[in-house]
Amino acid sequence: MSFWGFLVENMQTFYSFTGIANATMGHLIMILVGLLFIFLAIKYEFEPLLLIPIGFGMLIGNIPMLNGMQVGIYEEGSVLNILYQGVRQGWYPPLIFLGIGAMTDFTALISNPKLMLVGAAAQFGIFAAYMTALQLGFTPPEAGAIGIIGGADGPTAIFLSNRLAPHLLGAIAVSAYSYMALVPVIQPPFMRLLTTKKERVMRMKRPRQVSQTEKIIFPIAGLLLTTMLVPPALPLLGMLFFGNILRESGVTKRLADTA
Incomplete structure (x- = not known):
């Protein structure tokens, strides 16, 4: 084989391993959606804590791969596939709810329980x-x-x-x-x-002062009431209320900050 023939063959082999050669319309559409999420998060600050990680994750998840390289998300045994099991097996949503609980102040709801009707209507x-x-x-x-x-x-x-x-x-x-x-x-x-x-410029009354005792009782009572009625909700609501009691107990600040 001549030098140029050898070079062309190697270039063809190299090209077959590239994402360009293995791209499908589905990959391209999802990459565009990921870019849109990142744009909305940065330009308009639409849910940036959610959309930037999700958008960039969509880019990572849709880089076209040649099967057998043990790199892609959907190839058993690859590093990214191990991380993807967190999505497939539902590990990540409870962790997200732990963080949400640790960030959420339920003072307005505790001081005015009627607000639960708004959430229920949704x-x-x-x-x-x-x-x-x-x-x-x-x-x-x-x-x-x-x-x-x-x-x-x-x-x-x-x-x-x-x-x-x-x-x-x-x-x-x-x-x-x-x-x-x-x-x-x-x-x-x-x-x-x-x-x-007139209704849109109306100022709402300040919520009444809520004691720390009420804030501590709320996640405990919320956990028992909701999960005793609907036990399958435990992975999400258990972590939500756990994160909240870390926040409100006043003695686990480092755990709350970590969550």
């Missing part, structure tokens, strides 16, 4: 999405996984999708977080439509 979106998915021909488990998007909660959508419809996990995760990120765009028109200008 869950009607779950049932609307569930019934719509059934009408579109999805199976009940698939419709349940899709319906949870209506609750506007990304970690819960990922957690439930893993159990009910893992084959829809990617689409549900993208839909849930796109929806959450666009809430600042979606809400204002409806607020203007359903309220008057």
Whole structure:
């Protein structure tokens, strides 16, 4: 074989291993969606703590790979595949909820329990999405996984999708977080439509002073009440309330900061 023939053959072999040679339209679309998430997070500050990690993760997860290299996310035994098991097996949503609990101040809710009705009303979106998915021909488990998007909660959508419809996990995760990120765009028109200008500039009363004892009792009572009624919610709500009591106990500040 001549030198030039040898060079061309090696260049062809090199090219076959590149992401360019192995790219599909699906890879390119998901990379564009990842770039959009990063853009929205940085330019408009739409859920940056969520969208930057997710968007960059989408870039990593959609770099085209030649099978057999033991590098890609979906190849058994690769480092990225081991990390991906945290998504497949539902390790990450409880950890996210631990951090959310450690960051959340429930003072407004404790001082005015009627606010729970606002949160409960938001869950009607779950049932609307569930019934719509059934009408579109999805199976009940698939419709349940899709319906949870209506609750506007990304970690819960990922957690439930893993159990009910893992084959829809990617689409549900993208839909849930796109929806959450666009809430600042979606809400204002409806607020203007359903309220008057006078109502929008109304100042809410300051919440009453909540004692530390109440703040400590809240995560304990919340855990027992919710998980005794719905035990399968324990991985998420258990971690949420655990993170919150780390915050409110006053004696575990380093653990709360770490969470």
